[in-house]
Amino acid sequence: MTPSATRRSPTVRSLDAALVALAIAVVLISILQFAAYPSSGIGPAWVLDLFTVTRLVYAAAGLLAWWRRPSNGLGMIIVGGGTGLVATATAAGATVS
Numbered sequence: 204m205t206p207s208a209t210r211r212s213p214t215v216r217s218l219d220a221a222l223v224a225l226a227i228a229v230v231l232i233s234i235l236q237f238a239a240y241p242s243s244g245i246g247p248a249w250v251l252d253l254f255t256v257t258r259l260v261y262a263a264a265g266l267l268a269w270w271r272r273p274s275n276g277l278g279m280i281i282v283g284g285g286t287g288l289v290a291t292a293t294a295a296g297a298t299v300s
Contacts, residue, residue, distance in 0.1 A: 218270075218273055219270070222266055222269060225266065225282065225286070229262045229289055230259070232289050232290070233255050233259050233289060236251075236255045236289070237255060240255075255289075258285055258288045258289045259285075261284065261285035261288065262289065263285075265279070265280070265281030265285050268281055269281075269282055
């Protein structure tokens, strides 16, 4: 193979970088949620942690789907839903405490 045949396009490289940045943001927000739940007084911390883990799995599945098939919009929708759930839970926790 020639060297030009093994290189990836700039669009694919920028999508990879954006997906990595989005994954890091979701993980950091989830870590903040894990840290804030025990002191929130909303309910049992393990139940709230379970919701956060579910949101993380949802966002990870969307990121994987978006990375595998960027032309299909389903991965983007799943990531949007998972990220929206993480952000909503963070905002709800901030208003309660």
